[in-house]
């Protein structure tokens with residue numbers, strides 16, 4: 001593994017596929033011009049809107065998004081995570097909320113279907129029933145073992161509340177965990193940063209968390225603060241509450257140092 005720059009992109013995605021992909025391309029370009037070699041896009045980066053509209057356009061969103069990710073990775077010669085987009089599941093009428101990691105040759109490296117679905121009545125009055133349109137993934141997330149970029153693990157948004165998923169990744173010696181999200185503004189203000197820091201600290205790994213921010217559609221407000229956190233829990237970059245990019249260096253020497261200073265993964269009893 002080498003030292004390199006990673007980017008967590010922050011967007012305000014709307015119910016308009018083409019518009020979102022144009023915005024994503026701008027930010028990928030910006031990240032690459034600053035030297036990023038690993039770039040993450042947030043959950044729902046290519047479409048964020050009403051569940052029924054997402055379903056109705058499911059095939060188009062899935063195909064166009066996958067083609068877009070491969071094209072961007074090849075054009076900019078970087079590794080890209082598409083943080084979560086709907087992919088229809090044959091004859092179920094539902095989709096998988098899918099995260100896809102693509103290499104600079106446009107090849108698929110890893111694919112993950114969100115396992116924990118956000119069926120929650122948030123006290124701000126918004127009701128979320130992700131399982132009404134999304135099929136839960138039944139597999140633990142994959143890790144892509146990269147010689148250059150380290151061991152990269154995937155997850156999506158609400159998964160961050162389930163530490164056992166990240167423990168599984170830690171068991172496989174994960175170095176960098178992606179948590180692309182569309183966190184609600186209401187839960188995000190109290191939980192987002194604290195959960196991300198906990199996952200980084202307890203698993204002594206980097207966390208790259210691309211995010212949605214602002215008003216996406218109707219009454220949907222997302223929290224923002226796309227960030228990159230080091231294995232000690234230090235926030236290296238935070239995109240604030242506007243669309244943009246958080247960039248930070250991922251260093252194998254820092255992973256080694258923190259794992260020496262705080263060898264908690266070696267002291268597990270259960």
Ligand SMILES: O=C(O)CNC(=O)[C@H](CS)NC(=O)CCC(=O)C(=O)O
Nearest residue numbers: 049118128130157158182183184187
């Ligand atoms: O709202 C939308 O339209 C898009 N949102 C999403 O796709 C997903 C599933 S509904 N949001 C979350 O998982 C939020 C989790 C969260 O906020 C928490 O865990 O507190």
